[in-house]
Amino acid sequence: MTSKRVRQTFRPGAVLLPAFAALLLVPLFAAFAPLFDGGALSNLARAFSEPRFARSFSYGLSQAFVSALLAALVGLPGAFLLARRRFPGKRILSALSAVPFCVPPLIIAIGFVLYYGREGILNRALMSLFKLDEPPVRFLYSFVGVVMAHGFYNFPVVMSLVGGAWASSPKRHEDAARLLGASESRVFMTVTLPSIMPAIGAALSLVFLMCFYSFIIVLLFGGPGVGTPEVELYRAARFEFDRPLASAFALVETLVAMLALAVYGAFEKHAGVNRRDAERVAPGPFSSYLGAGAALLYGAFIVVCFMGPLASILVESLTLRTAARGSSALGLGNYASLFARKGFAAAAFNTMVLGLSSATIAAATGFVFSVGLKRTRSTLASKVLPLLPLGVSSVVLAYGWNAALGRPSVFALAAVQAVTAYPFVLRAIQSSVGLSDERYVEAARMLGSSRLGSTLRVRLPMAVPALASGFALAFAMSAGDANAIIAAPVGGFETIALMLYRLAGAYRLNEACAAAVVLAVVTGFIFFMKDVRDGIA
Amino acid sequence: MVSLELVRLTKAWPLETVDVSLEAEAGKVLAVAGPSGCGKSTMLRMVAGLERPDSGKLFVGGIDVTSTEPSGRGIGMVFQDYALFPHLDVFGNVAYGLRVRRMRRVELRARVGSLLAAVGLAGYERRKPHELSGGERQRVALARTLAVEPAVVLFDEPLSSLDAALRKRLRADIVEEQRRLGFTAVYVTHDLEEAMAIGDTLAVMDSGKVLQCATPRELWENPASAAVARFMGSGPCLPIVCFERAGGHLFAVTETGKFPIDDDNAADGSFLFFERGAAEPTTTPGLPGAVSGPSGHDDGHGVMAARCLRADFAGDVVDCAMQTGGERFTLRFRKGRAPEAGEERLYRVNPTSVRVL
Numbered sequence: 080m081t082s083k084r085v086r087q088t089f090r091p092g093a094v095l096l097p098a099f100a101a102l103l104l105v106p107l108f109a110a111f112a113p114l115f116d117g118g119a120l121s122n123l124a125r126a127f128s129e130p131r132f133a134r135s136f137s138y139g140l141s142q143a144f145v146s147a148l149l150a151a152l153v154g155l156p157g158a159f160l161l162a163r164r165r166f167p168g169k170r171i172l173s174a175l176s177a178v179p180f181c182v183p184p185l186i187i188a189i190g191f192v193l194y195y196g197r198e199g200i201l202n203r204a205l206m207s208l209f210k211l212d213e214p215p216v217r218f219l220y221s222f223v224g225v226v227m228a229h230g231f232y233n234f235p236v237v238m239s240l241v242g243g244a245w246a247s248s249p250k251r252h253e254d255a256a257r258l259l260g261a262s263e264s265r266v267f268m269t270v271t272l273p274s275i276m277p278a279i280g281a282a283l284s285l286v287f288l289m290c291f292y293s294f295i296i297v298l299l300f301g302g303p304g305v306g307t308p309e310v311e312l313y314r315a316a317r318f319e320f321d322r323p324l325a326s327a328f329a330l331v332e333t334l335v336a337m338l339a340l341a342v343y344g345a346f347e348k349h350a351g352v353n354r355r356d357a358e359r360v361a362p363g364p365f366s367s368y369l370g371a372g373a374a375l376l377y378g379a380f381i382v383v384c385f386m387g388p389l390a391s392i393l394v395e396s397l398t399l400r401t402a403a404r405g406s407s408a409l410g411l412g413n414y415a416s417l418f419a420r421k422g423f424a425a426a427a428f429n430t431m432v433l434g435l436s437s438a439t440i441a442a443a444t445g446f447v448f449s450v451g452l453k454r455t456r457s458t459l460a461s462k463v464l465p466l467l468p469l470g471v472s473s474v475v476l477a478y479g480w481n482a483a484l485g486r487p488s489v490f491a492l493a494a495v496q497a498v499t500a501y502p503f504v505l506r507a508i509q510s511s512v513g514l515s516d517e518r519y520v521e522a523a524r525m526l527g528s529s530r531l532g533s534t535l536r537v538r539l540p541m542a543v544p545a546l547a548s549g550f551a552l553a554f555a556m557s558a559g560d561a562n563a564i565i566a567a568p569v570g571g572f573e574t575i576a577l578m579l580y581r582l583a584g585a586y587r588l589n590e591a592c593a594a595a596v597v598l599a600v601v602t603g604f605i606f607f608m609k610d611v612r613d614g615i616a
Numbered sequence: 617m618v619s620l621e622l623v624r625l626t627k628a629w630p631l632e633t634v635d636v637s638l639e640a641e642a643g644k645v646l647a648v649a650g651p652s653g654c655g656k657s658t659m660l661r662m663v664a665g666l667e668r669p670d671s672g673k674l675f676v677g678g679i680d681v682t683s684t685e686p687s688g689r690g691i692g693m694v695f696q697d698y699a700l701f702p703h704l705d706v707f708g709n710v711a712y713g714l715r716v717r718r719m720r721r722v723e724l725r726a727r728v729g730s731l732l733a734a735v736g737l738a739g740y741e742r743r744k745p746h747e748l749s750g751g752e753r754q755r756v757a758l759a760r761t762l763a764v765e766p767a768v769v770l771f772d773e774p775l776s777s778l779d780a781a782l783r784k785r786l787r788a789d790i791v792e793e794q795r796r797l798g799f800t801a802v803y804v805t806h807d808l809e810e811a812m813a814i815g816d817t818l819a820v821m822d823s824g825k826v827l828q829c830a831t832p833r834e835l836w837e838n839p840a841s842a843a844v845a846r847f848m849g850s851g852p853c854l855p856i857v858c859f860e861r862a863g864g865h866l867f868a869v870t871e872t873g874k875f876p877i878d879d880d881n882a883a884d885g886s887f888l889f890f891e892r893g894a895a896e897p898t899t900t901p902g903l904p905g906a907v908s909g910p911s912g913h914d915d916g917h918g919v920m921a922a923r924c925l926r927a928d929f930a931g932d933v934v935d936c937a938m939q940t941g942g943e944r945f946t947l948r949f950r951k952g953r954a955p956e957a958g959e960e961r962l963y964r965v966n967p968t969s970v971r972v973l
Contacts (some may be wrong), residue, residue: 251699254666259713259764260687269712273703 099444099501102494103468106479110329113322113482126327131311136331139307142225142297143290147283149230153385154237154282156377158275161238162245165362166374172381176239179232180503180552181602182389183559183576184295186595187232189583190388191300193395193592195219195227200391224300229290231385236289237282244278245271246362280346285469288339291332292472294562295580308332309474313566316478329475340470392599396592413593420590422573430558430574430601433493438504438553440497445504445549446542450534452509469502473560477567487567495563500553507549508542555602575601617643617798618677618690618767625662625672634658634824635672640768640817642677645794645801647815647832649808650847655824656804660770663802664693676768687716692766696773698757700745706732706756707741713764731759735789751782755789762793769794771803775810783807787814808848812836820844842887842973851892852938852945854920856885856972868972871941875918876967885972892947894969895920897955898962918965922947924955 114122126132160166161173194200195216202214209215218224248271256266297307306314308328316325365371399412417423448465473495480491539546561576568577575598582591620640627634634655640646650656661667663674665686674682681689700709710728719727732738735755745753754774761769771790775783791814794801805811811818812832819829820843827847828840839845845853854870861867867874868888875888898919922940934954936947947963955961 249699251695251697252701254664254686255693255695255699255760256701256712257666257686258664258691258693259760260716261712262687265716270701273701 099440099498102440103471103476103498105483106476106491106495107333107471108479109483110475110479111326114326114330116323122323123327123330126324126331129324131306132327135306135308135311135328136335138222138301138305139291139309139332140335142222142229142307143287143293145226146229146233146290147286149226150233150237150286151279151283153230153234153381155241155279156373157234157238157381158241158245160374160377161242162248163362164370164374165364166371168378172238172378173242175381175385176235178235179289181555181559182599183561183602184232184293185561185576185579185583186392186559186599187228187388188296188299189579189588189591189595190392191219191224191228192583193391193588194388195224200394201387220300220302222305225293225297228296228300229286229293231388232296233286233289234385236286237279240282240285241275241278244275248274277346277349280349281343284339284343284346288336288343288469291336291339292474294472294474294565308335309472312478313474316481317566322482325478329478333471333475336470336472340466343469344466392592392595395589396596398589400589413589414597417590417593417597420578423578426573426575426578429572430576433489433496433574434554434557436493437496437500437557438550440493441501441504441553442508442546442550444497444501445508446539446546448505449509449542450538465505466502468498471498473499473562474566477563481567487569489569489572491567492563492569492572493557495567496557496560497553499560499563500556503556504549504553507552508545559598559602618800619675620646620663620768620800620802621673621675621678622659622663623673623675625659625669625674627658627662627667627669632824634662636662636821636824636826638819638826638829640800640802642800643798644816645791645803645814646829647811647818648802648804648821649806649811649818650821652806654821656806656821657772658824659821660693660772660802660804663768664691664770665689690767691770692761692764692768693770693772694754694757694761694774696776698745698753700753700756700760702745705742705744706737706748709745709756710760710763712760717764727763728759731763732756734793735759750778751786754778754786758790758793762797762799765797766799768800768802771801771805773805774803776805776807783810790814820847822847837891838971839889839973842889845887845889845973849946851890851894852888852922852940852943852947853973854888854941854943856888868970870920872920872922872943873918875920875965875970877970877972878967887973888970889973890965890970892945894966895922895947895963896966897949897953898964918967918970919962920965921960921962923960924957927954927957 116122157172161169192199196202196219197214197217199216202216205211205215218227252270252274253266256270261269291307292309293307294309294313297310301307301310309332312325312328312332315321315328365374396413397409397411399408399410452465476495476498477491480495481487484491558574559576561580564574564577565580575594579591579594579598582594619642622636622638625636632655636655636659638646638648648656648659658667662669665681665684669682672682673680676690701712704712707728710731711724714724714727728741729738732740735758737752737755737759740748740752740756745756748756757774774790775786778786787810803811803814815832817829818832818835820827820835822843828835828844835844836848836850839848839850842853845851854872857869857871859866860869860874865876866879868877870888877888920940922938924936925939925944926937928935928937932951934949934951936949936954938945938947949955
């Protein structure tokens with residue numbers, strides 16, 4: 080007699096993935112739905128006929144494109160240094176790769192105001208040095224200002240992504256070219272450059288995407304009447320109550336972003352292929368004084384232009400303005416008044432709760448997806464589909480949740496932040512789970528473990544450090560995010576990031592800087608988590 | 617045709633040093649064999665100019681090229697993992713060095729075409745490296761290296777990632793090309809059989825040094841040291857306890873027994889070596905003159921008892937892993953004459969085949 084046993088298996092992916100898809104798709108469709116009020120085509124035609132529609136896309140695309148180029152210009156020398164040279168301070172340069180992910184853009188924006196503003200540190204220093212009457216640096220509130228902020232903010236993305244590929248660009252290929260008679264410049268142009276080109280393309284498209292969706296920096300520096308589609312969407316929905324127009328912005332900007340994402344995915348796929356058969360070139364010392372001098376100049380440039388704005392926040396937070404104009408002293412008074420501010424404790428608590436919630440969702444989904452990806456053949460679809468949330472902006476999602484729920488909600492904020500952080504969390508987790516040896520799981524299964532059992536007893540413990548890093552990254556991104564909460568403010572619910580935005584808007588810059596430093600301490604610790612940096616790279 | 621000479625080419629790291637002196641005869645193949653990590657690849661990279669030696673000289677055709685850039689040495693290299701440029705197709709790979717030399721387009725096409733035909737890959741011009749099999753990739757790598765007509769070609773374990781049958785075929789192709797074009801070749805491998813088959817001369821390396829360099833036959837029959845003998849596996853290498861002279865004969869005493877040796881053998885070595893073919897099974901235990909137990913010397917022959925640990929069937933012959941006095945070695949027997957695993961037998965050893973190392 081034979082008995083048929085139906086084996087019951089529980090697959091977390093079967094619950095988590097549809098749930099996550101719902102977190103992405105419900106707000107997305109809700110964001111697009113108002114377009115159908117009175118006919119989608121007529122609404123789209125109306126949107127396209129509005130001059131600001133074309134203007135905003137032209138502005139958004141051009142600023143993103145130029146910003147990506149600037150990020151490449153600043154990031155590529157750093158990528159070379161990280162990949163091929165040994166020098167003191169290399170770890171610090173390498174740690175900068177976490178800046179775009181763990182330092183909120185709001186902090187960068189305030190840093191830029193303090194440093195490059197008309198009365199900023201740079202202008203004051205230049206004016207006193209060269210005895211000038213007018214501040215020489217006046218680009219901040221313009222296209223150039225937006226591009227500079229984006230370029231400097233995102234150069235570590237290029238440096239990190241390209242640096243990783245450069246470090247693993249195949250040594251033997253370069254050796255083979257040398258032996259075939261190629262000069263060093265020819266080796267670079269014909270062997271090294273083609274091998275890092277996919278990484279350059281991936282980095283540029285990622286930076287393009289991040290700048291295209293930039294919100295705060297454009298809102299602050301773009302000036303009146305100028306805005307990216309993201310900012311125009313916000314204005315149309317928040318101040319003009321023109322929901323069909325806001326939906327048209329949401330739809331078209333999502334389509335544009337998806338194109339950029341497809342480009343990113345294609346480059347990323349090739350970058351992955353190239354990395355597989357790589358043999359690393361060990362970084363060496365500088366071969367000439369000229370090279371060492373150029374690296375020193377580069378380091379000085381990064382310190383002055385990139386670290387300067389960040390350092391000025393700390394200085395400003397410790398500067399106590401007194402009643403007499405121009406006089407100031409150093410102290411912790413700004414922190415004292417910030418902590419004493421009504422609502423600060425609640426904001427800190429809300430930041431923690433929101434961060435932990437969105438990090439839990441993002442890390443759990445990231446783990447399930449990364450395990451799922453191990454079982455999927457590596458195709459463009461399997462690379463791009465999990466990264467789809469990269470192509471959707473937090474403003475669109477927040478707007479969509481508002482439309483779907485009829486009112487702003489804290490749940491919606493957590494969902495938006497989880498979805499936004501998830502692609503980066505996935506990368507952080509994949510850098511461990513994705514690369515861990517599949518044979519361990521196979522061995523567990525051969526020893527009688529079920530699929531779920533081997534995942535829980537073998538894969539999960541092996542992935543714990545990377546999961547912790549992914550969780551921390553998601554927490555930091557959530558804590559620093561002001562976009563979603565500005566786009567869909569929830570009455571009576573304030574976070575430190577929102578408080579910072581309001582303080583800056585009220586020109587209480589010293590307290591804003593103290594809040595920025597507090598926020599940076601909360602988010603900046605992931606600077607030191609190697610898995611996070613590896614994941615980002 | 618030019619020769620290649622390495623004179624005390626040295627590279628030192630905190631825990632290891634590679635110090636090599638070698639000469640590759642013009643138009644011949646010098647095979648370099650040795651265990652993994654013995655410094656073969658470092659030696660090759662120093663010759664290619666990809667690794668800067670700490671000291672020593674390198675001569676190509678009598679010209680000192682120690683400080684010359686890799687591109688100016690007239691040396692080509694076929695890499696272990698092929699190192700084909702993944703972004704270029706087969707044509708682009710083979711044409712790479714010719715383009716560096718600014719060869720005219722028509723001439724270049726003809727040359728690449730003839731090279732690909734020579735390695736049996738005509739019609740593969742537009743394929744990318746990932747579309748080729750391992751053997752095809754290796755042949756493209758060979759064509760690419762030969763395209764620039766180097767005077768010396770270095771082969772860094774070029775066939776190690778291929779299966780045995782393909783390895784043999786490609787080995788023959790390489791030898792054929794070498795004979796046809798007459799370049800000097802240095803062929804590095806950890807596969808002894810491959811090294812003996814391909815090398816006109818064979819250098820055995822260990823711990824960063826060349827232990828012996830001679831023809832494969834010479835190395836097989838007359839290893840200069842126990843380390844070479846053990847690497848070659850050409851026969852047992854028994855530690856000598858002492859030497860004795862009795863009845864006008866010189867004997868080497870080992871733990872296994874006492875072996876008569878010719879007088880022209882120096883009586884100051886530490887190991888007794890004989891070719892594995894010199895051990896004949898005998899059924900005569902403890903003949904008169906035997907020293908102790910079943911081993912000793914029989915009718916002017918040394919006799920040893922050895923246990924068969926494992927017998928591997930290899931077609932017409934059987935390779936047996938043997939053990940005697942703590943020493944392990946392989947003996948090859950004709951089918952039907954091999955011992956069974958676990959069986960202990962006596963073997964007569966011809967004194968003319970015995971050497972003291």
